Amino acid sequence: MEPAERLDKNHELAVKDYPYIIRWRDDRCKRCGKCTAVCPMFSIEPSVIVQRELHSEGPTPEPKTVRRVTTIIKQTTEISKYCTGCGTCTLVCPNEAIEPEYNPQHKFTFHKNKGGHPYRRGGRRNDPTPSTLDTLRFSRISMLTDPALDAGRHEFRIRTYLGRILPAEELPVKVVKGKLEVDKKSGKFIPPVREIYPVMIGSMSIGALSPNMWEGLAMGVTYLNEVEGMPVVMCSGEGGMPQRLLKSRFMKYFIPQIASGYFGWDEIVRTIPHMVEDPCAIEIKYGQGAKPGDGGLLMAHKVLKLISEIRGVPMGVDLPSPPTHQTKYSIEEAVAKMIQSMSMAWGFRVPVYPKISGSHTAKAVLNNLVRNPYAAALSIDGDDGATGAAYNVSMDSMGHPIASNIRECYLDLVAQGKQNELPLIAAGGAGKKGNLAANAASLFMLGASCVSIGKYIMQAAAQCFGDEYNRCNVCNLGKCPRGITTQDPKLYRRLDPDKVAERVVEVYKSLDVELKKIFAPMGRSTELPIGMSDGISSVNPAVSERLKINFTC
Amino acid sequence: MCRLAAITSSDYFSPVENILALETMKEGHDGSGMGLILKGLGGEFEELKEYPVLSGICSKDGLKALDDYMNKLGFQLKYTWTPKTKPVTGIESRDYYFARVYDYPDVYKDRPVEDQEALLLNTRLALRRLGESDESIIIFTFYPDILALKEVGDPMQLGEFFGLDKSSLKAKIILAQGRQNTNYAINLYACHPFFIQGYGTMTNGENTAFIPIREFLSGRGFPGYIGYNSDSEVFCHILHYACKQLGYPLHYYKDIVTPLKAEEIDARPDSEAVRFLKMSLRPLCIDGPNCVIGFTPDGTCFMLQDAKKLRPGVVGGVKGKYGLMSEECGLDSAGSKRDRSTDVFPMKYDMVIVKPEAEEVTVWNQLSG
Numbered sequence: 009m010e011p012a013e014r015l016d017k018n019h020e021l022a023v024k025d026y027p028y029i030i031r032w033r034d035d036r037c038k039r040c041g042k043c044t045a046v047c048p049m050f051s052i053e054p055s056v057i058v059q060r061e062l063h064s065e066g067p068t069p070e071p072k073t074v075r076r077v078t079t080i081i082k083q084t085t086e087i088s089k090y091c092t093g094c095g096t097c098t099l100v101c102p103n104e105a106i107e108p109e110y111n112p113q114h115k116f117t118f119h120k121n122k123g124g125h126p127y128r129r130g131g132r133r134n135d136p137t138p139s140t141l142d143t144l145r146f147s148r149i150s151m152l153t154d155p156a157l158d159a160g161r162h163e164f165r166i167r168t169y170l171g172r173i174l175p176a177e178e179l180p181v182k183v184v185k186g187k188l189e190v191d192k193k194s195g196k197f198i199p200p201v202r203e204i205y206p207v208m209i210g211s212m213s214i215g216a217l218s219p220n221m222w223e224g225l226a227m228g229v230t231y232l233n234e235v236e237g238m239p240v241v242m243c244s245g246e247g248g249m250p251q252r253l254l255k256s257r258f259m260k261y262f263i264p265q266i267a268s269g270y271f272g273w274d275e276i277v278r279t280i281p282h283m284v285e286d287p288c289a290i291e292i293k294y295g296q297g298a299k300p301g302d303g304g305l306l307m308a309h310k311v312l313k314l315i316s317e318i319r320g321v322p323m324g325v326d327l328p329s330p331p332t333h334q335t336k337y338s339i340e341e342a343v344a345k346m347i348q349s350m351s352m353a354w355g356f357r358v359p360v361y362p363k364i365s366g367s368h369t370a371k372a373v374l375n376n377l378v379r380n381p382y383a384a385a386l387s388i389d390g391d392d393g394a395t396g397a398a399y400n401v402s403m404d405s406m407g408h409p410i411a412s413n414i415r416e417c418y419l420d421l422v423a424q425g426k427q428n429e430l431p432l433i434a435a436g437g438a439g440k441k442g443n444l445a446a447n448a449a450s451l452f453m454l455g456a457s458c459v460s461i462g463k464y465i466m467q468a469a470a471q472c473f474g475d476e477y478n479r480c481n482v483c484n485l486g487k488c489p490r491g492i493t494t495q496d497p498k499l500y501r502r503l504d505p506d507k508v509a510e511r512v513v514e515v516y517k518s519l520d521v522e523l524k525k526i527f528a529p530m531g532r533s534t535e536l537p538i539g540m541s542d543g544i545s546s547v548n549p550a551v552s553e554r555l556k557i558n559f560t561c
Numbered sequence: 562m563c564r565l566a567a568i569t570s571s572d573y574f575s576p577v578e579n580i581l582a583l584e585t586m587k588e589g590h591d592g593s594g595m596g597l598i599l600k601g602l603g604g605e606f607e608e609l610k611e612y613p614v615l616s617g618i619c620s621k622d623g624l625k626a627l628d629d630y631m632n633k634l635g636f637q638l639k640y641t642w643t644p645k646t647k648p649v650t651g652i653e654s655r656d657y658y659f660a661r662v663y664d665y666p667d668v669y670k671d672r673p674v675e676d677q678e679a680l681l682l683n684t685r686l687a688l689r690r691l692g693e694s695d696e697s698i699i700i701f702t703f704y705p706d707i708l709a710l711k712e713v714g715d716p717m718q719l720g721e722f723f724g725l726d727k728s729s730l731k732a733k734i735i736l737a738q739g740r741q742n743t744n745y746a747i748n749l750y751a752c753h754p755f756f757i758q759g760y761g762t763m764t765n766g767e768n769t770a771f772i773p774i775r776e777f778l779s780g781r782g783f784p785g786y787i788g789y790n791s792d793s794e795v796f797c798h799i800l801h802y803a804c805k806q807l808g809y810p811l812h813y814y815k816d817i818v819t820p821l822k823a824e825e826i827d828a829r830p831d832s833e834a835v836r837f838l839k840m841s842l843r844p845l846c847i848d849g850p851n852c853v854i855g856f857t858p859d860g861t862c863f864m865l866q867d868a869k870k871l872r873p874g875v876v877g878g879v880k881g882k883y884g885l886m887s888e889e890c891g892l893d894s895a896g897s898k899r900d901r902s903t904d905v906f907p908m909k910y911d912m913v914i915v916k917p918e919a920e921e922v923t924v925w926n927q928l929s930g
Contacts, residue, residue: 150767157848162869165822169840176807176841181834186810187930188834201840203823425780428844531769534820534868535846539773 021085025115027478028093028108030083036105039079043097043106048487048499051091052106055082081106087119094473094480096489110477117400127400128305130483130493132298132392132440132463134404136476139392139440140411140551141447147545147560150531159521159528166523167239168457168536170289171201171359171384173429199384200359202288205232205240206536207448207519209512210389210435210460211265211291211363213245215306215315215327216396216483218500221470221492224508228469230258231513240516241288243460246304246329248272248318251279259285265363266350267293268303269329271319277353286358289384290350294333294343295365297389297436299398300406303329307397309486312495339376347382359384366390366408366436374417378430385431387460388413392437394463394474396493397484410436411454415555418455418539427539431457439464440476444515445522453540454555466492469511470503562872563753563765564716564739565887567854568895569862571918572881573603576710576730578895579737580720582886585894587716587739594740595719596711596752598702598761600856601733605642606708609662612639613681616701616709617688618749619657623697627688634684635666642730644710644723652714652722660708678704678758682785689750699749702756708732711752733918734856738763751790755797758785759858762800765887766851766872768792770844777844778802796853799845804857811857812925813838815912818847819868821927829930854885860917870909876922877904883919 023029030052044052061074083091093108120127150156157164180194209229214222225242232238239261246267253259254276264287266273296302306315306327316323335342343362350360361384364373370388377383391407414434421427434456438447448459466472470492473480483493491503527533530543537543545558552559566582568574576597583595606614619627631638640662646654664670669680685703692698701709708730712719716739720726738753754763768774771792778786778798783806786798796818803809803817813835820839826832849867852874856862864874864885876885877892877899884895892904907913910927 150769157869157871169843173840173843174837176838179834179837179841181837183808183810187831188809188813188838189831190833190837198837422776422780425777425782427776427780428841531767531850532848534848535770535843537770537773538844539776540770542772 027114028091032081036103042100048489131474131481132394144450157528159524168206172199209242210462211243211245213247215247220503224505227509228512254279265291289359292362297393298395299402300365305397310495361385363387366413387433390436415454433458435460563741567885570882573731582891582894583716583739594713595716598754599708599732603731604729618699620697636663649722760801762797762855764793862915865912876913
């Protein structure tokens with residue numbers, strides 16, 4: 009006898025269980041097939057149904073029933089082909105006949121673990137609520153008590169330092185005939201410092217990003233430096249960089265990252281003697297805000313020819329980096345040695361700094377670095393950061409928001425009088441809701457010397473579909489419908505690197521204007537308002553108390 | 562806008578000249594206080610130049626506590642000056658205004674100057690703490706050849722209240738500031754000019770970078786970098802930090818508070834060092850609008866502007882007597898028959914320096930170093 013469950017589909021999921029439901033309009037659809045062709049997940053497919061229609065053709069009503077076979081667009085209920093809500097179908101539809109709609113009642117996370125494999129994805133934490141940064145306001149306005157600065161006419165210098173800064177007491181300077189001179193005979197080690205634009209593009213690897221996306225970002229950054237005079241820098245992410253870039257004069261705009269898998273570093277190390285410019289800095293990745301405790305993960309779908317060459321690995325294999333550096337047994341020794349080794353590789357001419365995930369333990373790391381004369385900065389990545397691939401549980405449930413983490417680290421430095429010596433780089437969450445300038449300015453005022461952005465630039469420069477409602481977020485599968493995070497030429501050909509570069513430039517130029525619009529009425533123009541905490545306030549008393557800023561209501 | 566009137570001279574003169582200059586510059590209602598700092602004291606103080614002068618205000622109880630404390634430390638009172646106050650409407654008189662000259666405790670008499678300076682500073686801070694909660698003791702300065710007088714009220718009325726027109730009180734450098742009417746209910750510790758170990762400044766304008774500067778100075782581990790009831794006190798402490806703690810020549814103060822752009826620094830003969838200063842002292846950058854007037858221990862006076870020159874300021878006079886004022890009418894009032902065409906209006910890169918004894922005015926330009 010046939011089991012009842014086969015007949016009533018009792019063990020199948022309904023469309024209602026999925027986070028996105030395809031709304032398809034029969035009356036508008038002309039059956040061109042573009043939506044089904046473009047769907048990266050194969051969530052929709054053409055199908056046929058038999059329809060019963062009533063017809064009446066004569067001068068008087070004479071209804072007749074006709075049964076007709078017709079084609080429709082059907083959403084699959086197979087969980088491996090779930091609709092991610094990316095909306096590429098809507099984008100290509102000539103007749104506005106199809107659109108995914110978010111279903112807040114979905115039960116997707118109950119089921120997305122077939123075969124005992126937990127749900128893995130790309131993107132960011134699925135938390136659509138505003139971040140703390142978005143709730144802060146700039147409330148100390150100096151326009152009336154004193155002449156305000158003019159964002160349009162006055163000169164502004166929006167720059168920061170990347171690198172260890174010696175305290176004035178330790179500078180090797182002496183007075184000679186009424187002027188200060190650097191004492192060349194002092195033998196004092198002077199750490200390298202770069203003057204950069206205070207918002208950098210954070211670590212996204214070639215591999216995580218498509219060649220077109222990475223090239224677009226790199227071109228945009230280079231244009232900003234060479235044409236616009238804005239010293240914007242960009243971190244490579246783990247996995248190396250193309251040889252021709254490593255050997256180019258543009259290398260000074262890039263920060264190669266070394267992470268626990270050391271992918272790409274054989275090639276980088278071998279190239280050092282052929283480099284014509286030092287890199288801007290070296291980032292050592294110890295943690296990532298989006299997935300604390302997880303290493304980098306480049307899934308086999310994305311390890312194609314170019315990536316295997318840059319990383320020095322076979323094609324088509326998963327490339328998981330360990331959660332921690334295997335050589336690391338203590339921060340006192342191993343981290344210090346790694347910082348020193350990387351410094352030594354470039355003759356101590358390049359700033360070397362670690363990046364960690366936001367954490368209650370960040371202060372312990374900070375205090376260790378403060379006492380390491382070769383540590384150039386500390387980058388802290390908050391839990392609103394994004395990633396190309398991670399376990400959903402890591403992304404949604406682990407991590408520390410950046411606002412209070414950066415604040416407590418800065419105040420720790422203030423207590424030691426060392427706030428100007430070790431720059432703090434804040435990452436993970438700037439621009440979550442699109443308010444990059446406001447978020448970055450808040451982070452400066454909380455104590456960050458520099459802000460690092462990732463997903464913001466992917467959205468602003470390449471229209472990434474992802475959001476906090478788990479839209480799209482298939483960066484891990486190499487199916488990115490925008491061609492941003494894929495190694496599939498069919499997909500990344502959709503992305504024009506020139507357009508990405510153009511958008512990067514537009515984004516930075518407008519960011520610059522917006523930062524001035526914030527700084528001008530607050531009376532800051534010559535240096536960044538780092539630690540100018542009296543400038544911001546919160547409408548939440550608990551937040552204002554935690555961040556030690558004003559409470560306003 | 563707060564009014565600033567500084568005069569430096571080779572001869573002793575009365576602070577009334579500064580007060581008249583403040584009066585000339587007055588616009589609108591303006592009565593929230595005046596501060597005077599006198600350096601190079603004349604009159605009764607002329608023979609007592611090597612002894613520290615304690616300037617402040619006490620209540621009756623505060624005076625007893627002060628005497629007990631100074632006796633305990635071994636300071637010996639040599640001379641006391643008190644203003645002959647008279648009732649003036651609108652001025653609320655306090656019990657006891659004073660400038661007391663002390664001799665050092667015996668164990669400190671032959672100690673190096675640094676030790677003596679540290680003793681004076683620590684004593685001043687201890688006295689301040691002693692009377693801070695109930696305002697029974699307010700101490701402005703404790704240093705040789707320096708006298709300070711501060712009170713809430715209109716400058717002209719305060720001059721009358723302190724009887725300065727009839728007083729023999731004179732000095733060779735006097736800084737006076739009339740406070741703007743936005744600052745009511747002020748603590749007298751917020752009243753300019755400020756002084757620490759030989760360095761004095763007064764400022765007008767809002768210090769928008771106050772918090773980062775205060776946090777930086779507080780972290781230097783120097784006991785005198787406290788207070789900050791006014792956001793302008795940091796200007797004085799930055800001067801002290803740059804010149805005394807770090808030993809930099811005076812004009813680097815300008816490089817610290819209004820740093821040049823990287824490409825501008827390249828043109829300086831001392832570019833390498835200036836580049837380091839810009840980085841290492843980044844939190845001390847002011848962003849104005851500020852006009853800063855000050856003096857150093859050798860009697861040099863100076864004026865500088867914020868990097869946008871958002872405040873007025875002018876220096877003028879004749880050899881032997883120069884005024885450094887926030888407005889030109891103040892200079893006119895200061896009296897000397899000067900050639901107005903030689904007045905200096907410092908622009909954003911300038912630091913006007915008047916040599917000791919008002920010998921000469923020079924303009925140091927930051928771009929050329």
